[in-house]
Amino acid sequence: MIGLEIHFQLKGKKLFCDCSTESYGVQKTSFERILSPTASEMGFYDPAAEYEKTRDRKFRYVSTDNSCLVEADEEPPHSPNEDAIATGMMVAGSLNCRPLDSVMFMRKVVVDGSNTSGFQRTAVVGFDGKMETSRGPVRISSVCVEEDSARKIEQDRKVEEDVLYSLDRLGIPLLEIVTEPDILDAEHAVEVAKSIGFIVASTGRSRRQVDSIRQDVNISLGFGRVEIKGIQKLSLIGKSISHEIERQRNMRDAMEILKKRGGMKRPIMFSEAGKYFEKTESKMLKNAFRNRLSIYASVGSNLDGLLKNDQFRVGKDLSDIAKAFGLGGILHTDELPAFGITGKEVEMAREELSPGDEDAIIFVIADKSKAGKLSDAFTSRIKKLSSLDFSETRGPLEDGSTKFLRPLPGKDRMYPETDVPIVQIGSDARQRISEFVPRSEEEIAKDLSEEFSISLQDARTIASNFLLDDFRDLTETTKDGKLSARIMLQTIPEMEKKHKASFETGELNRLLKISTEMGWSRNTLENAMEVMLTRKLDAKQSAKEVQEASLSEGDLMVLVKEIADASGKEIKPGTLIAMLKQKTKKSFDPKEAIEILEKLK
């Protein structure tokens, strides 16, 4: 039971103002907002909103060159971007959705501060569709056009409380395609995501940026719905689904053991335990005491061996909650003594709490108010897990695993957007929509291969990995399709794997620009890329290093000529290279040297 929610950004103008979807990275002013949840017309509070409120967060925003008063929520939205709506309808039509003749925007409550207004505007442009796949039909619940959220620019510092958002992304038109839970497994999910991606790419309106595609996966295995939000790479969809299936099974097993032991007999109640650690040698604790924090301890009723043992990871789950409250995590008796904390110290704290045989002790390093809040949060967390309700929103990690983000938002969170009039679809737009025919992966690859004179195989790899737009951008910089294909498909992945590091896209682009302007050989460029990656230099520094360390074309010619004059022009290429290496410590392109020799003949 797997469903996908796929998002694609559209390029051009934003959804409710004339700002461009592209920013030059210029930051203007900044301002702060505090969001307060309000009850719905039915008198209910959204659970996700209430949860956020307990975290006492303040949100800060930076306005950019591509944002105006609309994004800051100081001015009502302008009339919606009709091009974006038509694009959404083309995609909806290709997915066999029911045609609509008018579109109405709704407000969806958003509680994490990623919208200055506290809601996101969204409009259904198609529903009740269906697509064919190799393993049977997958139903499409809806296709929506919505506004993208603000982009977090400071996050995951130790304290996650103060979030800084940039308005550059807020308001970019976003297509959201939601499938019913008809997807069978991880592999099937990847197939569906790809097919939908090709339809969207065929519109020619999808935005080409690293973070422009985001997928959410909904998984229901009988323990409530889990939403994994914001998977950026297609390759991670399959991995995340497999990990999540395993995590839920292990959690179920752990909760069954807890139930057999009689469940949670005492709530989590953190009490100060600093006195047992006064003479500690643990650097972590000493550091905490210096920062006026203390260590708090609680019984984890019947949790011994379930916090971290074989496949059981209830401790990791609680740790994610602690992190959401801005703490470093938790410590517990399944993993202690460790981190410089001794068995004796743990034993003293333990005795005070007079635990039962199957109880664990959980420690947190925090201040008093946070420890109190965590007592309640952990208690309700364990209650929820032991009722086998795993429903929540989780975030993807690079290795395919996930972490707790927040409770699932409630269902009663949409209401009509009265600032935006209902959009009627005119006959011109309807014509354009009905004429749209999506292209297949193979057609896209063939065109690409012809346009840039690259091999069909490379073109297929680029198309099937959604690298089309990245490739076009890259080739705009390098002016050389073959070189771009090689850099993208070989050089970058090989170097990143070899050095276990990743390129910073902006700097790499600058380096490629320098290379094109200077007419570098491929060899020099690859040397510069390696310098950049291994020594963490910026583009200018890397270029300087490599130019200083490499022979200019003129110098290389002089050296080759010297060798040819001394040893004869019939010298073997291998010998030429060996002799060149004796003559100079600077780097050069062997291919270039051999070409010079050929020309001398």
Ligand SMILES: [Zn+2]
């Ligand atoms: Zn604007």
